[in-house]
Every structure is written in C-alpha cells, then in structure tokens.
Amino acid sequence: MLYLDHAATSWPKPPSVIKAITEALDSAGGNPGRGSHALADTAARCLTNCRISLARLLKVSAPERVVFTSGTTEGVNMVLKGTITQGQTVASSSMEHNAVMRPLTSLGRDRGVELRTVSADAEGYLNLDELAEVVEAVDALVVCHASNVTGTLQDLPRIAEIVARSKRRPWFVVDGAQTVGLVPIDLEELGIDALVFSGHKALLGPMGTGAVALGPRLAEHVRPWLEGGTGSRSEQLEQPQELPERLESGTPNTPGIAGLAAAVEYVERVGLDEIASIERERIGQLWERIEGTEGIELYGPPPGKPRTGVLSFNVSGQHPADVAAALDGAFEVACRAGLHCAPMAHRTIGTFPTGTVRLSVGHLTTEEEIEQAAEAVCSVTEMGE
Ligand code: PLP
Secondary structure, three states, rough: OEEEEEOOOOOOOOOOHHHHHHHHHHHOOOOOOOOOOOOHHHHHHHHHHHHHHHHHHOOEEEEEEEEEEEEEHHHHHHHHHHOOOOOEEEEEOOOOOHHOOOHHHHHHHHOOOEEEEEEEEOOOOHHHHHHHHHHOOOOOEEEEEEOOOOOOOOOEEEEHHHHHHOOOOOOEEEOOOOOOOOOOOHHHHHOOEEEEEEOOOOOOOOOEEEEEEEEEHOOOOOOOOOOOOOOOOOOOOOOOOOHHHHHHOOOHHHHHHHHHHHHHHHHHOOOOHHHHHHHHHHHHHHHHHOOOOOEEEEEOOOOOOOOOOOEEEEEEOHHHHHHHHHHHHOEEEEEEEOOOOHHHHHHOOOOOOEEEEEEOOOOOOOOOHHHHHHHHHHHHHHHOO
C-alpha cells in the first residue's frame, strides 16, 4: 500500500514513538499526580518531559504554558470558549478547518459573537491588506498556518507583525495542525497568544494527543472550559488557577503523551527543515509529473511557492470519491477525497461542494513512490475517458 494521506494522520510512526508508548503502558502505568508510588511518579515525569520538549520546540519560555489536549479540535474549543465573551468580534479566514469554523459558529449563536472573514486568493494565500484592516476591528484573530486542502503556507511572521503593530492587538490564535513538527515556530517572538496543534500529523506522534501552547498574555486570561480533578488542591471545589492544571482536568493520556515526547525528539533529530524540504520536493515532483495531463486540474500553490506536502486535484467528469476509490482499489494508493472538513477552503478554490482528491506526502515518501502515484493518477484519468 502506498500511503499518501499524511495530512489526515501521519503513518507509519517512528519506532521510537511506538516503543515509548509501550514502555509507558508498562513502567508509567500509574495515574500521574494521583498516587504516592513509583508508577504514578514515572507517569508524572512523562508529562513533564513532554511539556518541556514541546516548550523547547515552540520556544515557550515556561513549560506550564503548554497544555495537553486530545488534538487541535479540543485545543481550539478550549481557547475560543475559554476566552471569547458575549458580543465580541472574531476574525478568521476563508481557509479554515471546521475545527475552527464550528466553534466560531456556535459562539455566534450562543454568545452573539460577530464573525469576520479574511478572504484568500485562488491559491489559498490570505489577503494581508484586508487582514490588516480587520485586526483593528476584532477581539481575536484565528488563522490556519497551512491549509489541509491546498498545502498553502501562510506568511506567519508577516501576519504576526500586522497583529503586533495593530492598535487593537486582538488575541492571536494560530491553528498549527498542519505545521507544528514541519515549520519552526517561535511562539514568543511572533507574539502568538495560542498555538493549537495535534500530535498525530506532522509531529509523527500518536492520535488523541496534542496541545495548546499559550503566550504569556492569554495564559493569564483563558478560563477553563472543562473542570474536574487535577490531582492538586483537592480541598477546594473551584478549579485551580495555576497552569497547566487550570486547563487540564481528568486522567491524562499518559502513554500517548510519552509517545508524543518521543515524536518531538524524532522530528528534532531529523530536523524540521530537512523534513519540510523532502516533502516539498516530493510534492513538487508529483505536481510536475501530473500537471498538463489532459483532464486533470491541480489546485493550490505551484512548486516554488510557500507550501507543505499536500496536493489537491480533480479529474474532469469524475467525482473525487470515485477517483479516490479507483486509486485505492486498483493501485493501492491511500488518499482522501471530498471536503476534508474545510468547506470554506473549497469555496475559496472553487471546488465546493464535491471537493477534491488529496494526496499528501511524508518525509519517508520516496521518489519511486511518487512516480508510482503519478502513474496511478494518469491511469485513473484515462479510465474515465
Ligand atoms: N485544523 C486543520 C488545518 C487540520 O488539518 C485538522 C485535521 O485535519 C484539524 C484542524 C483538526 O485536527 P484534529 O482532528 O487532530 O483535532
């Protein structure tokens, strides 16, 4: 099987990640912070190690500002529902995932929050003049660093500069689902208030893991959206105010977090720049190989522009789901078809409501595999004629 669905979740995971998960189930089998014995202490150390590793990766000076979640979806809900109050205004972009759009829509309904949308061009790049205007009129800005539909990588330093220079200084929230582990991000230098991400995509960690890295400003402010046992201050019925306990209630996913720590070490060892450059090369090869094939339309930025290893395309006269089924059935190419949970992005690139076929590479994808995938795509195109 040729796995080209890394944007959904990376696979296979590094052996060190699998080993760390297995070892944690064995030697860190206690409940962290909730037992006075070695197994609980080892579990607590797993959490601390991972927090420190993520803080190092994302340049967060206080590891307690790294809050574990089950992924980007939980992180976005935590940040937005814990921060945005009745009648505030929030801007996002026309490239957002439903992990952002659905919580924002419900805040619109339940808290009268007004939503503004920054438009993007046909390749998915945000209109930064429009963004500069919008930030002066909103309480928060949420932007997706890289699109899971087109691979478009936004100019985060430029966006950060616009936010930092604005008079209004709205909360700056970044959906890093497709970039943490791939693109170096310095949270404090960029003035990001919340960087939300999953562990199972570019970071190469297990599913059900992720975190929110909070900047010092928002760390003071964000209220818990989930309350419960933290293993600390058990005498009080109010949620503790300290981080990370304020935002982390209930027994954590210790084996997953141990795997995530190993994943951070792995991507640091291989090097983020190295991983990103391999993925860009592979997707460039794929683009060039299938571009110009009759009946194929490619979307998103061409090679050479800022992008990740995601490529969306369509075959004229064929439904994306049929193309994906043929790629899987006849050629064992695993990919994804449809809207990829990002209907707004498809409206932007003109592929709503049927969507696209999406191929997404990992750093272990080889040139031969790309050639194989390209041949499969061309054969499927001919099958439809
Ligand atoms: N945001 C983007 C841009 C994504 O690509 C995804 C997942 O595909 C998410 C958010 C949601 O991530 P998760 O399902 O891990 O919570």
